[in-house]
Amino acid sequence: MKKIVIAIDGHSSSGKSTMAKALAREIGYIYVDSGAMYRAVTLYAMRNGFFRADGSIDEEGLRARMGDVHIEFRLEEGKDAPQTYLNGERVEDEIRTMEVSNRVSPIATLAFVREALVRMQQEMGERKGIVMDGRDIGTTVFPNAELKIFMTASVEVRAFRRHRELAWKGEEHTMEEIRQNVVERDRIDSTRAVSPLRQAPDAKVLDNSDIPMPEQLRIMKEWYDEAAKE
Numbered sequence: 001m002k003k004i005v006i007a008i009d010g011h012s013s014s015g016k017s018t019m020a021k022a023l024a025r026e027i028g029y030i031y032v033d034s035g036a037m038y039r040a041v042t043l044y045a046m047r048n049g050f051f052r053a054d055g056s057i058d059e060e061g062l063r064a065r066m067g068d069v070h071i072e073f074r075l076e077e078g079k080d081a082p083q084t085y086l087n088g089e090r091v092e093d094e095i096r097t098m099e100v101s102n103r104v105s106p107i108a109t110l111a112f113v114r115e116a117l118v119r120m121q122q123e124m125g126e127r128k129g130i131v132m133d134g135r136d137i138g139t140t141v142f143p144n145a146e147l148k149i150f151m152t153a154s155v156e157v158r159a160f161r162r163h164r165e166l167a168w169k170g171e172e173h174t175m176e177e178i179r180q181n182v183v184e185r186d187r188i189d190s191t192r193a194v195s196p197l198r199q200a201p202d203a204k205v206l207d208n209s210d211i212p213m214p215e216q217l218r219i220m221k222e223w224y225d226e227a228a229k230e
């Protein structure tokens with residue numbers, strides 16, 4: 001088997017991260033959650049006053065400070081995936097709140113943010129043996145990835161998953177509120193000028209609305225075996 005790059009793109013709450021993590025564990029690859037990087041920049045912008053009271057972003061201010069944003073992933077005992085660190089601080093939980101979710105899309109439309117993060121992501125993939133999930137991994141970050149997977153599921157199924165995920169963390173939101181967040185994020189992610197969410201022409205599509213996780217993993221593993229064959 002040769003070492004390859006696996007790019008997984010898809011809609012928010014399509015189960016990308018869960019399945020990317022599971023696949024990486026199964027085949028002994030490193031897992032990188034590129035969405036966590038956009039979330040970490042969003043948290044940085046919130047904490048440093050780059051969101052104005054009306055919700056708009058002080059782009060010039062943030063651009064000038066991008067060099068001070070250091071994001072790393074560290075493996076930790078007892079955790080099933082690498083944990084996100086922002087300037088040396090573990091922010092894995094802080095970046096998953098609804099507040100960050102509601103503010104991350106406009107941050108992810110900023111070209112200077114994308115350029116900085118794409119560069120970091122490409123460096124992480126240089127040695128291969130990596131599974132990265134996001135929105136532009138198979139199109140912009142690794143257009144030559146040996147295996148590209150595009151994951152999706154219906155809006156209803158994705159809103160249900162998100163609701164359950166937030167409820168586990170003790171965050172109560174109505175289904176309608178979450179449904180709107182899912183739809184709005186799809187809209188912004190797919191229509192933005194820079195690196196919109198697009199399916200790479202050579203991506204394999206996995207619509208998992210009705211497919212249980214073990215079966216999804218089996219399908220992905222089969223695709224991996226085929227792509228990594230010498």
Ligand code: DC
Pocket residue numbers: 012013034035036038039104105108133134135136137185189
């Ligand atoms: O996958 P996620 O929900 O954690 O992603 C958070 C946000 O970051 C989402 O609005 C899309 C954006 N994103 C992106 O633009 N490009 C990526 N490669 C990953 C995420």
